[in-house]
Amino acid sequence: MGLMPIIDHAAKHGLVINLEDIFRSFTFDSTCLLVTGYDPSCLSLELPQVLFSKAMNDFGQAILYRHVRPRSFTKLQKWLNVGQEGKYKKAWKVLDDILAEYICQKRKEANKLIQELVSVDDVDLLTSYITEKESTGLKCDDKFLRDNALNMITATTDTTSTALTWFAWLVSKHPIVENKIIEELESKIPIGETKRRRLFNVDEVKNLVYLHGALCEALRLYPPAPLNHKEPVKPDMLPSGHPVHPKTKVLFSVYSMGRMKSIWREDCYEFKPERWINERGEIKHEPSYKFLSFGAGPRICLGKETSFIQIKAVASTLIYNYRIHVVEETPVVPAVSIVLHTEYGLMTRISKRWE
Numbered sequence: 001m002g003l004m005p006i007i008d009h010a011a012k013h014g015l016v017i018n019l020e021d022i023f024r025s026f027t028f029d030s031t032c033l034l035v036t037g038y039d040p041s042c043l044s045l046e047l048p049q050v051l052f053s054k055a056m057n058d059f060g061q062a063i064l065y066r067h068v069r070p071r072s073f074t075k076l077q078k079w080l081n082v083g084q085e086g087k088y089k090k091a092w093k094v095l096d097d098i099l100a101e102y103i104c105q106k107r108k109e110a111n112k113l114i115q116e117l118v119s120v121d122d123v124d125l126l127t128s129y130i131t132e133k134e135s136t137g138l139k140c141d142d143k144f145l146r147d148n149a150l151n152m153i154t155a156t157t158d159t160t161s162t163a164l165t166w167f168a169w170l171v172s173k174h175p176i177v178e179n180k181i182i183e184e185l186e187s188k189i190p191i192g193e194t195k196r197r198r199l200f201n202v203d204e205v206k207n208l209v210y211l212h213g214a215l216c217e218a219l220r221l222y223p224p225a226p227l228n229h230k231e232p233v234k235p236d237m238l239p240s241g242h243p244v245h246p247k248t249k250v251l252f253s254v255y256s257m258g259r260m261k262s263i264w265r266e267d268c269y270e271f272k273p274e275r276w277i278n279e280r281g282e283i284k285h286e287p288s289y290k291f292l293s294f295g296a297g298p299r300i301c302l303g304k305e306t307s308f309i310q311i312k313a314v315a316s317t318l319i320y321n322y323r324i325h326v327v328e329e330t331p332v333v334p335a336v337s338i339v340l341h342t343e344y345g346l347m348t349r350i351s352k353r354w355e
């Protein structure tokens with residue numbers, strides 16, 4: 001099922017829905033489709049608990065604990081197969097088994113395509129790895145395919161849905177920003193087509209300046225990957241003069257850096273899309289070492305541009321067609337997690353702006 005039919009259904013029946021879960025199921029389905037060619041159909045009215053998705057959550061949680069607990073404690077849990085490490089092992093088995101099945105099926109389908117000399121444009125990632133093996137020279141064994149599929153699903157799913165969640169929440173709390181986004185969207189629509197239901201495509205939204213600023217602001221205040229770490233390959237020195245040994249891991253909080261007055265000025269706690277617009281009304285580009293939500297340097301996020309486009313298309317369609325009313329009884333606060341999920345979800349009521 002698509003995202004908009006679900007939102008429409010919730011609006012029509014006055015349901016309270018957890019938008020974070022809905023975004024998560026949506027990004028999970030679309031990423032699985034892109035990577036494996038299969039739609040796990042997590043996005044439906046019932047939001048079924050999908051084994052793969054649950055395993056991904058347990059997996060991420062266990063990895064977070066590895067970073068904050070003494071190594072000896074983790075080792076003991078691993079040895080006894082209990083606690084977070086016990087969960088990790090079970091989750092890994094689920095992911096490994098499901099992906100092995102997908103890969104086996106993909107190999108059969110891809111071999112058929114090769115034998116029948118069918119052109120393989122617009123196919124999923126696994127099929128293109130298998131069919132293009134000769135030209136890329138990559139060793140496409142099962143482990144390579146599994147690791148690449150898992151890497152892509154992990155990198156894409158929760159980051160994108162988390163960005164959408166905080167963006168939707170911030171916009172719903174800032175009606176002036178919400179109106180400016182709608183005004184900007186209307187300025188791109190032919191006059192006779194305004195004030196009625198509309199879906200926006202990638203070309204219509206990719207150059208919107210105010211929407212871009214609002215999204216960057218959400219990513220600055222609520223970076224989906226709130227912590228990052230680096231280790232130098234050879235002895236190095238920080239600008240502060242502190243030496244860093246190659247075995248030293250430097251952990252930094254992207255979340256805190258997005259809220260430092262010394263980096264983002266006195267108004268750093270405010271949600272101000274204008275921060276990202278220059279005097280000429282164009283997008284103001286900030287260096288990636290300052291705006292760290294996608295990382296920086298040689299390992300910067302490979303999906304940065306793709307995710308901007310995807311989020312803009314979804315966010316504009318959502319904001320233009322619906323009003324999001326956040327349910328006040330459920331606080332919206334960050335959870336302690338490797339990805340900046342909310343602790344209690346984003347519980348909302350939705351109403352349509354127009355038919």
Ligand code: HEM
Binds near residue numbers: 224225292298
């Ligand atoms: C709002 C959405 C996203 C955010 C906030 C985000 C953030 C990040 C961050 C912080 C890193 C680590 C960079 C570093 O280590 O310095 C990363 C890596 C990566 N991201 Fe994203 N990401 C997003 C969406 C995506 C999407 C949609 C894709 C795929 C199309 C993607 C693919 C990757 C890959 C492949 C890497 C690993 C790059 C490497 O290690 O060389 N990301 N991302």
